[in-house]
Amino acid sequence: MSPAESSRSSYHHGALRSALIDAAIALAEQGGPERVVLREVARAAGVSHSAAYRHFADREALLAEVSRHARAELAAEMRRRIGRTDDPRVRLHAVGTSYIDFALTRTGLFRSAFGAHSTAGEPDDDPHLVLGQVLDEAVAAGLLAPPLRPGAEIAAWSAVHGLADLLLDGSLPASPAEIDFAVSQVLGLVNRGLLDGEG
Numbered sequence: 001m002s003p004a005e006s007s008r009s010s011y012h013h014g015a016l017r018s019a020l021i022d023a024a025i026a027l028a029e030q031g032g033p034e035r036v037v038l039r040e041v042a043r044a045a046g047v048s049h050s051a052a053y054r055h056f057a058d059r060e061a062l063l064a065e066v067s068r069h070a071r072a073e074l075a076a077e078m079r080r081r082i083g084r085t086d087d088p089r090v091r092l093h094a095v096g097t098s099y100i101d102f103a104l105t106r107t108g109l110f111r112s113a114f115g116a117h118s119t120a121g122e123p124d125d126d127p128h129l130v131l132g133q134v135l136d137e138a139v140a141a142g143l144l145a146p147p148l149r150p151g152a153e154i155a156a157w158s159a160v161h162g163l164a165d166l167l168l169d170g171s172l173p174a175s176p177a178e179i180d181f182a183v184s185q186v187l188g189l190v191n192r193g194l195l196d197g198e199g
Helices: 003-009 015-031 038-045 049-053 059-082 088-105 107-113 127-140 152-168 176-195
Strands: none
Touching (some): 015 038, 015 059, 015 107, 038 049, 038 059, 059 088, 059 107, 059 127, 088 107, 088 127, 088 152, 088 176, 107 152, 127 152, 127 176, 152 176
16 A cells, blocks of 8 residues: 555545645645645645545635635734733734734735635634724724724725735835834824724
8 A cells, every 4th residue: 555545544534624724724834825736735635636626626725725724813813912901002003913923924824814715704713803893892992983983994904914015025124123113103003093083
């Protein structure tokens, strides 16, 4: 029996699907969505290419699982950060810093989190909903004017995601001090524009 056949025989029920997803996540961590190729994922999991296709119709179906995992990891990090304080201003800032930090330290997963392959996940695994929760809390605390709430997450997300892309693409200086300055400027503008603005 070949090593590949031995590996295949050791999988039962949903174990192979999980192994393929784990292998795809590991590849995405290394190089983003471009690294997630079914043939390579199958090889990493120790199974045949055809075995992978029995669980995923195509690469996009597998990427959707990787994307779901990446967004869940980002949402979990956001929740950890905002859990350190009850201050809505600090919580909004924490959402932004956790997003940037995730982009810079887990770039492969960050690149895999969003895009055409992205699909809706569970509420607890959706970073957009974490931001929405924080904005709703700001309204309840009287810090965000209700007329400014609709679409506020779009403005905040666009600013932070844009900054993350600029830093990752090398369009902005990226020394630690320069990154801190850029993050402070962008998040400061978002915070003041939303929480200090008037509807």
